[in-house]
Amino acid sequence: MNFRVALALGTATLAVGALAPAAAASPTGIGWEASCAAGYECGHLDVPLSYQDPAAGTVRIAVGRLPATDQARKLGTIFYNPGGPGSSGRFAPALTPALHARFDIVGFDPRGVGASAKIHCFTDPSQLEVLQRALGTFPLTRAAERQQIADTRTVTDLCEQNAGPLANHLSTGTIARDLDRLRAAFGEPKLRYYGKSYGTYLGETYANLFPARVGSLAFDAVDDPVRWSTGSAPMSYRLQGFADAPRALKSFVDACGTRCTFDYDKILDQLERGPITVTDTTGRQIVVTYQSAIARIHNHLTDARSAPELAAFLQALADPASPAPASPGGPPDIDSMLGGGATLCSDAANPHDPAVWWDFARRADQVGRGFGPFDVYKTLPCATWDVTDTGRYAGPWNHPTAPILLIANRQGDLETPYAGAQRTERLLANARLLSLDTYGHGSRGKSACIDAWLDRYFGTGTVPAPGTVCAPDRRPFG
Template sequence: MNLRVALALGTATLAVGALAPAAAAGPAGIVWEASCAPGYDCGHLDVPLSYQDPSLGTVRLAIARLPATDQAHKLGTIFSNPGGPGSSGRFAPALTPTLHARFDIVGFDPRGVGASAKIHCFTDPAQTAVLQRALGTFPLTRAAEQQQIADTRTVTDLCEQNAGPLANHLSTGTIARDLDRLRVAFGERKLRYYGKSYGTYLGETYANLFPGATGTLALDAVDDPTRWSAGPGPMSYRLQGFADAPRALESFLDACGTRCPFDYNAILDRLEAAPATVSYQTAIARIHNYLTDAQAAPELAAFLRSLADPASPAPPSAGEPPDVDSLLGGGATLCSDAANPRNPAVWWNYAERADRIARSFGPYDVYKTLPCATWELSDPGRYTGPWNRPTAPILLLANRQGDLETPYAGAQRTERLLGNARLLTLDTYGHGSRGKSACIDRRLDDYFTTGALPAPGTLCAPDRGPFG
């Protein structure tokens, strides 16, 4: 799960009118558009708002195609999703040079996100200020907990008042049915697909809704679908991404060596007692984000040195302000998919348990799903299993030294759970394996071009260590 909130927020998009009228007859085809980002072909496809009741009209999906560079020897189309939920996926990356040569690569903004049909929770830009207090943080005191619950309820109340009917048709089951419409629209007999992070849950859902149409699916940074969809406690606790944080941090500190002449826990103790230039919660969010990419180790080392020595300048915080509407569309997807407690007060106890496993990373993770306690959502297209339907072989990718978003143990469980899956492991920490190892990318090429899977237990080395 990768639903994070930056502390700096831009102005919300306030346009309305996400729904299009129902098509007169038959499924709509792709409409190609005149302008697009360089190298891509842009278009859109209208799909049913509800697959259970097509009379409710349609919603628009924004798509973009990165054409194969060797069209004479093209093998077909690979569809792609980068994660989220709530992240734009329209302009998919080339994946690998070989795959870019032999396949058109198609990305799309899932419903609720980016240039596709979206929900709009706010009627006044000033209302977005409450998001800074409600999301992307965690409370340290009981008083702060009560304030965060109240602020979160304000956000979800505004969404219930203003979001409209689309909010109840944003589950991953519905998005998987959209993906099948895209497959058909592009004339593909079976789905070829690369999904990362939340995109793995979308791929798992597709494979079990449409096992006969499942071709080659590569799922990178694997979510455990059983823990995502059901179980006791908040979904963000069940996934246990925070449990990989100590291993990833240890890997980083081992690699950092003499570059890191400080006591990590002493830094947290001092911040928790008396925040300096950044708050305790902001520091944890930045450390978490740095640990999702081993190649960000130099920036993480510099940030920790700045916290240990206030005279040392901190590296600037990266990232652009989020698209608020897409962020909340992704939240609607998450809350539609996952069983969560309806009492927001129970998050405190689960955060305490998580904190004992992974100091500070636990509460940061657990409170991501607090809005699901007070947001009333119900998508009739929601899918909750089974997860083991027989399919063509599915390739799973995961990082064994720790992934704070999608833990390695979840990938191991998913390999055993799915009807036909093989796990390929990268020996590093961070979130996602593609593009970090020639060994990984070569096996991705083999899988998509020939269907070949790596031998069981294959372990790949990264091309570079955390410090090069």
């Protein structure tokens, strides 16, 4: 189909599509709360701690609803998950203006995250120091490797001592059953859902646990469910996100052209010899290590729109007289991060010997320099954290369903590689892949063509023709 025609039709088909306006459903079982973020309605739903043992008690799931702006012609509810695991999803974005008009959009904090029931691993603030050393980095020497393994074991020992029973009920299979309880509570006979990144694995799990209840499921930045859940290598190696790093980096460098006068490999060579001190745009001096540089480059490559900031950061490393962009981000929610870690370790098969991560990291480094070990060591805690959930789901993944829309960036995605989306299109029983011609993580909001297909898919159930590719609204550097 001509993309200009598709774009023109996207909102129109939503407005006059085959779906009749939904009757106003009063959610059942939702405890509504008096205060909430502006524009949202907040509530909670109590669900079983264990779906295999209903007598084990309940846990609370925090819910947020963004009401449709056109309530008189509302078509229903779309549920939302932003990824993670460990990320809060209670306050969902509008998705697109057309979807915000005709659908309530319901977000939730999965169990273990945000305002929902959480685990608590630490009993003393001083214990956080070991967490900072253990997570979010990777070793460059054998001595550093031994220290990271020891620090990581300390963290996982503390979690096993203090987290309580919830830690063994955080698998994605259990969270998918929570999502089905939310669907029923909001009176939806079938699930409409938009999930990004880890949210695609949650959606894939839901689709195969409850295939008859699949309505419209859109998966943006697609995880390969087989590689996520099965295999003998560390799960973070199996997913091969680092394999897309050279492709995304090449797209960035090609777009940068004569703006970029630095030598990328030379910068990494220098960082391997020792840290570089730069001054950011606020006048603050920042000590940049090899590991922190890789983390920041990785984060910039997850969105092609941040290409100017990445170029400025790399230029500052090459020439410390050049100002570096200020570091983004704030302090993490430690309990949610560890709750997400418990989900990851519950879902994925991983080796039990932490020493094997070193060899897998070296192999990955040959494919994506720096990005390989950065990725691989993300799952090191799973070697020593003994969390198991009887609600875990590990396939099969091909139960017949209504059409599912997959969306992926074909120039490279360092979190969920494009090849994984291609495999998943062939794996699921009824999936169609829509590609965006850029690099980065996630496509919604970056292309009017992508957003128009989301409008059309949720409005009428229509998926694009095989091989459809959309253009981004803006290329790197504008």
